[in-house]
Amino acid sequence: MRVFTDSRIEKAERELLAADKPRISVGLATCGISVGGDRVFEEFKRLIEEKGYDVSLKKTGCIGFCKEEPLVNVKLPGKAILVLHRVTPEDVPEILQKVESGDDSFNKVLFQIDVWDHKTVPPISYGQPYEGIKRWQEIDFFKYQEKLVLRNAGIIDPESIEEYLAVGGYRALAKALNMSPEEVIEEVKISGLRGRGGAGFPTGLKWEFTRKEKSDKKYVICNADEGDPGAYMNRNEMESDPHSLIEGMIIGAYAVGADEGIIYVRAEYPLAVERLQRAVEEAREWGFLGKNILGSDFSFDIKIVKGAGAFVCGEETALIASIEGRIGRPRPRPPFPAQRGLWGKPTNINNVETWMNIPLIILKGGEWFKQFGSESNSGTKVFSLVGKVNNVGLVEVELGTPLSRIVFDIGKGAPGGKKIKAVQTGGPSGGCIPEWLFDTPVDYVNLAKLGSIMGSGGIVVMDEDTCMVDTARYFLDFTVDESCGKCVPCREGLKRMLDILDDITKGRGKKEDISLLKELASTVKVTSLCGLGQTAPNPVITTLKYFEDEYIEHVVRKRCPAKVCVELIEYEIDEEACTGCGMCARRCPVSAITGEIGKSFSIDKDKCIKCGTCLDVCKFNAVKKVSRGLEDG
Amino acid sequence: MDFKVVDEIIDKYKDPSGRILGILEDIQDTYNYLPKEVMVYVSKKLNVPLSSLYSVATFYSFFNLEPVGEHLISVCMGTACHVKGAPELLESLKHLLGIDVNEVTDDGKFVLTTTDRKFSLSSARCFGCCSMAPVIRIDDRIYGYVKIKDLPAILKEYGWKEK
Ligand SMILES: Cc1cc2nc3c(=O)[nH]c(=O)nc-3n(C[C@H](O)[C@H](O)[C@H](O)COP(=O)(O)O)c2cc1C
Ligand code: FES
Numbered sequence: 001m002r003v004f005t006d007s008r009i010e011k012a013e014r015e016l017l018a019a020d021k022p023r024i025s026v027g028l029a030t031c032g033i034s035v036g037g038d039r040v041f042e043e044f045k046r047l048i049e050e051k052g053y054d055v056s057l058k059k060t061g062c063i064g065f066c067k068e069e070p071l072v073n074v075k076l077p078g079k080a081i082l083v084l085h086r087v088t089p090e091d092v093p094e095i096l097q098k099v100e101s102g103d104d105s106f107n108k109v110l111f112q113i114d115v116w117d118h119k120t121v122p123p124i125s126y127g128q129p130y131e132g133i134k135r136w137q138e139i140d141f142f143k144y145q146e147k148l149v150l151r152n153a154g155i156i157d158p159e160s161i162e163e164y165l166a167v168g169g170y171r172a173l174a175k176a177l178n179m180s181p182e183e184v185i186e187e188v189k190i191s192g193l194r195g196r197g198g199a200g201f202p203t204g205l206k207w208e209f210t211r212k213e214k215s216d217k218k219y220v221i222c223n224a225d226e227g228d229p230g231a232y233m234n235r236n237e238m239e240s241d242p243h244s245l246i247e248g249m250i251i252g253a254y255a256v257g258a259d260e261g262i263i264y265v266r267a268e269y270p271l272a273v274e275r276l277q278r279a280v281e282e283a284r285e286w287g288f289l290g291k292n293i294l295g296s297d298f299s300f301d302i303k304i305v306k307g308a309g310a311f312v313c314g315e316e317t318a319l320i321a322s323i324e325g326r327i328g329r330p331r332p333r334p335p336f337p338a339q340r341g342l343w344g345k346p347t348n349i350n351n352v353e354t355w356m357n358i359p360l361i362i363l364k365g366g367e368w369f370k371q372f373g374s375e376s377n378s379g380t381k382v383f384s385l386v387g388k389v390n391n392v393g394l395v396e397v398e399l400g401t402p403l404s405r406i407v408f409d410i411g412k413g414a415p416g417g418k419k420i421k422a423v424q425t426g427g428p429s430g431g432c433i434p435e436w437l438f439d440t441p442v443d444y445v446n447l448a449k450l451g452s453i454m455g456s457g458g459i460v461v462m463d464e465d466t467c468m469v470d471t472a473r474y475f476l477d478f479t480v481d482e483s484c485g486k487c488v489p490c491r492e493g494l495k496r497m498l499d500i501l502d503d504i505t506k507g508r509g510k511k512e513d514i515s516l517l518k519e520l521a522s523t524v525k526v527t528s529l530c531g532l533g534q535t536a537p538n539p540v541i542t543t544l545k546y547f548e549d550e551y552i553e554h555v556v557r558k559r560c561p562a563k564v565c566v567e568l569i570e571y572e573i574d575e576e577a578c579t580g581c582g583m584c585a586r587r588c589p590v591s592a593i594t595g596e597i598g599k600s601f602s603i604d605k606d607k608c609i610k611c612g613t614c615l616d617v618c619k620f621n622a623v624k625k626v627s628r629g630l631e632d633g
Numbered sequence: 634m635d636f637k638v639v640d641e642i643i644d645k646y647k648d649p650s651g652r653i654l655g656i657l658e659d660i661q662d663t664y665n666y667l668p669k670e671v672m673v674y675v676s677k678k679l680n681v682p683l684s685s686l687y688s689v690a691t692f693y694s695f696f697n698l699e700p701v702g703e704h705l706i707s708v709c710m711g712t713a714c715h716v717k718g719a720p721e722l723l724e725s726l727k728h729l730l731g732i733d734v735n736e737v738t739d740d741g742k743f744v745l746t747t748t749d750r751k752f753s754l755s756s757a758r759c760f761g762c763c764s765m766a767p768v769i770r771i772d773d774r775i776y777g778y779v780k781i782k783d784l785p786a787i788l789k790e791y792g793w794k795e796k
Contacts, residue, residue: 034762034775066764226761229711235761262650267658267695268760270773305651306658308693311758325653326685327692342650384763386713392764424712458763460712474715478758484692566720587782589728611728612721616781 001174001294003286004165012162015056016155017126018075022055022099026087027071027154029062029239030271031232036088037070043089044096053100061240063154064394065141068110071154074099079127080114081155082106083136104130111136119151120168120363141391144410146372148380149356150396153240158275161282164243170288172359176251177296179362184255185211188358190366192378197223197314197351198429198455199531200444206348209338210256213346218258220249221323221342221349224265224272225307227314228427229478231458233382233394234352238265238272241356242279246302248355250288251362253300256348261302264319267309276304311428311482312532316349318484329484330530351456353382374400377443381457387424388414388463397442404438407461418463422546426455428475428482429535431542432468451542453535467564468547469554473501475539483532490533493524497540506567509555518544559629566610569627573614575600577622584614584623634670638663643678653681653689657696665705666697694758702746702753704791706730706771711759713766718781722767725781726754729788731796751792 014020026032026041044057060073068085074095075081084095085108098106113136114129129135136142147153156163164170176184189204210218222245226234238245249261265273280302283289291299305323312318313328320342322328341347357379361369370378377399383406385395390412397406407413407423414420422432425442431452433440440446447454462471476498485491497520500513521537521544528534544551553559560568573584573593578600585593585601592608595601603614615623642659646652656679660671667690676683690696708714708723730752732745746753762768765777769787776787785795 030760030775031762031764031777034760034765034768034777069765227758229709229759230713230763232759232761232763260650264651268757303648303650306654307695308654308658309695309758310693322654323650325649325651325681325689327688386763386766387716392766394764427712458712460716460763462716466716471716474712589725609724609728611724611781612718613725613781616721 003294004171004174008162009165012160012166016163016166018056018077020077022077023058023073023075024055024095024099025058025060025073025157027062027069027073028059029236030269031062031066031236032069032071033271035069039089040070040072040087040092043092047092047096051096053096055096055099058157059159060155061153061158062236062394064150064236064396065110065391066393067391071110073155074106075126076102076104077127079104080112080129081126082112082130082133083110084108085110109133111139113155116155117151118155118167119148119360120171124167140412141393141410144401144405145396146380146398147396148360148372149237149353149382150240150394151360152244153236156241158240158242159278161243161279161286164241168363169243170247172363173247173250173288174294176254176362177294177298181211181255181257184251184362187366188255188361191361191369192366192376193354193357193361193369194377194444195351196353196357196381196456198426198453200454203350203354206338206350207252207256209336210258210346210348213339215346217260217345218256219342219345219347220253220256220258220261221319221347222249222261222263222352222355223314223316223319223349224263224269224352225314225319226266226269226352226456227311228456228458230386230424230460231384231427231456233384233457235269235272236394237352237356237382238269239275242275243283244356244359245276245352246279246283247288248358249302250293250300251358252348252350252355254298256346258348259300261300262323262342263302263304264307264313264323265304266307273304273306280304311478312484312530315530315532317530319349320347327484329486330532332529353457373398374441374443377445381442381454383442383457383459385411385459385461387461388418388420388466389461390415399443400441402439402441403433406442406459407438411461414461414463418465420461420463421466422462422468424460424462424471424539425458426453426538427458428478429453429531429538430455430458431538432462432471432546433542434546451538451545453538465562465564467560467562468543468550469501469505469560470562470564472540472543473498473505476501476536479532479536483536487529487533489524489527490529490536493520494533494536496520497524497537501540504551504554505560505565507554507558511555513555514544514548514551553629557629560627563625563627565627568629569610569625570605571603571608571610571614572624572626573601573603574622574624577620579620579622581619583617583619587613587617589613634668636671636674639671639674640678643675653679653686654693657686657690661696666700697744699744701744702750704751704772705753705755706769707755707757709758709760709762709766709768709770710756711763711766713763714759714768717766719767721781722769722779722784723754723756725784729784729793730754
């Protein structure tokens with residue numbers, strides 16, 4: 001096809017390979033920016049202009065190793081990509097000088113990429129590897145990963161459709177348009193792909209429902225509401241590789257017979273909106289969107305709608321209501337969106353990551369896709385590994401990978417040698433899985449067996465300093481806040497549960513509370529209208545199941561073993577360790593700390609508001625949290 | 634009040650999908666909250682009952698019905714930030730800014746504003762920077778790995794003075 005021989009693609013290929021001049025790309029997804037990546041980029045830009053260096057400066061997305069950001073890829077002609085970590089604006093002059101003089105002894109090199117498999121084209125050899133520098137796949141963080149969805153993230157420039165095309169982009173679309181819609185659906189069915197938005201519904205089957213509906217108008221929607229607080233893979237996927245989402249949606253629209261697509265993005269993701277907007281315009285210019293796509297008789301276009309901060313709008317019927325300009329309240333299903341969706345028309349909704357798997361499935365085939373993952377859970381999943389774990393970041397592994405591999409081999413355990421207690425998966429709808437069950441393979445089936453869910457892929461690691469009762473309370477506080485209020489069990493039941501948990505964390509709990517909690521949890525679970533209420537008790541049920549002893553400590557001994565529940569702890573200064581520097585007293589917002597410089601300080605417990613400032617500012621670890629409980633007075 | 638800007642915003646949204654949310658979002662971007670006169674105007678112009686506009690505005694946490702201060706500070710209260718000490722950050726910020734702890738606006742949303750209207754403080758549910766927890770956002774800038782001890786220095790970038 002003519003578009004694919006456009007000279008601009010060849011130019012992009014040369015740029016990716018830094019064939020003509022050195023290429024520097026700065027990881028500029030929101031995560032990289034939040035730790036100063038934008039300042040690094042600006043400094044590169046300023047100096048390159050000022051000194052007239054012959055270097056091409058690009059943006060790239062996030063390769064997933066968020067712990068090491070800001071990341072900068074440096075590629076000299078003919079050589080492998082060097083990935084430098086924790087780069088600051090102060091490092092920039094030296095990097096540029098070395099690039100300019102061809103000196104490759106860079107500081108802060110974390111790993112190198114000599115060959116990379118973008119999957120949509122044969123593996124690309126980026127250049128000669130350097131000696132004595134680890135290849136990316138030799139690093140524990142990447143060793144166990146399989147990058148299908150994140151195949152381009154952190155390598156290509158997400159603001160350049162040419163670079164996406166240079167690594168095989170939009171070829172799947174061309175292939176799909178030469179298939180019948182039924183054949184496309186069949187391929188997706190063979191792949192066994194299940195929806196990545198939480199429930200894991202088979203994607204091919206869902207498409208078939210929408211395909212079979214007779215209507216003058218159909219829609220496809222991308223659910224980019226990413227409501228789970230603590231999960232951010234969809235944000236990164238959109239910011240790092242927006243075109244593969246768009247390509248997936250175009251193929252899906254062709255398969256189900258839709259001519260209009262909507263990407264519903266949460267308000268908190270302005271950069272994702274910006275990059276998508278740009279990508280949609282580029283796709284239109286190149287003829288991948290609009291009328292008669294690639295010369296076929298299929299027409300389709302995409303628009304972006306911003307959400308406005310409501311977790312429940314991630315639920316598909318609420319999301320549709322929200323696009324229609326109403327408040328986002330779910331309605332009972334059936335009818336499913338495939339029958340009556342946006343503006344009453346058949347609508348196919350999929351999650352960002354679901355869509356992003358589609359180009360690969362079409363290009364390489366459903367059978368190829370099935371080689372990844374486990375039985376009835378094919379493919380990979382991107383997890384956001386966060387919380388009390390050393391290697392925080394986005395981790396894409398085959399479904400069926402054991403939790404221990406993710407948390408210990410990739411995540412490298414908890415910082416400070418602390419003991420990991422549990423992980424929370426699935427956000428407010430999920431549950432806590434204790435460390436002794438970490439050999440569980442992570443997939444839809446096995447997590448459900450433990451009372452949790454896979455959800456959208458958030459994994460929040462909790463260590464000995466995390467209180468499980470507080471965690472349960474935290475999630476209920478969230479769901480009570482986000483409950484739309486339409487059905488009684490969710491609106492009232494959850495609130496009652498929250499009251500009880502509030503009491504327990506404040507030392508006012510009674511023994512009966514625990515059985516009452518269990519009873520309420522099971523009632524809300526079976527009687528709520530939508531998924532929010534039906535799953536909201538999960539964090540309580542699982543913490544009660546695996547950590548009942550912590551509840552009992554709070555209720556019986558009025559003690560918080562993890563020293564988190566504010567009402568049950570006190571701050572103290574260890575006289576031995578205190579050097580009398582007075583820093584804590586200066587920073588205490590309520591002047592609760594007194595003492596003499598050079599001697600030692602102490603905290604007035606009646607005045608103390610337990611904000612934790614003294615603990616944070618003390619350089620000598622002299623401030624301690626204690627939770628005495630009843631027995632030890 | 635000059636409604637020309639509002640007309641321009643409304644004109645931008647011809648397609649019904651996402652229209653109401655888009656218009657309200659742009660209005661808030663312009664005025665930093667949703668002024669009542671503007672809501673009345675939009676309601677007439679779109680022929681949508683004022684009550685349904687307000688029910689949308691109060692349902693979604695993004696919208697402010699009261700003006701916010703010159704700089705809006707949001708503390709992420711997502712799960713990753715929660716386990717890494719976000720509640721203490723919020724507590725500490727309230728004290729640094731001298732904002733009364735129990736103040737809540739009429740619409741029940743949590744936004745607290747200093748008396749000189751320089752700063753507003755609110756909480757948010759995840760900015761998608763969970764790997765950098767705990768995270769705060771001031772205006773458009775996100776700060777990762779925030780420690781209580783760093784707060785005064787960060788606030789000073791926005792003209793805050795130690796009392
Ligand atoms: C309370 C609630 C919140 C949800 N939030 C999201 C979300 O943030 N993102 C998402 O993709 N799906 C979310 N879902 C699931 C959607 O309803 C729907 O199943 C999904 O978008 C379908 O896409 P998939 O088949 O590709 O997974 C949520 C469901 C419920 C009940
Ligand atoms: S939990 Fe705070 S940014 Fe996601």
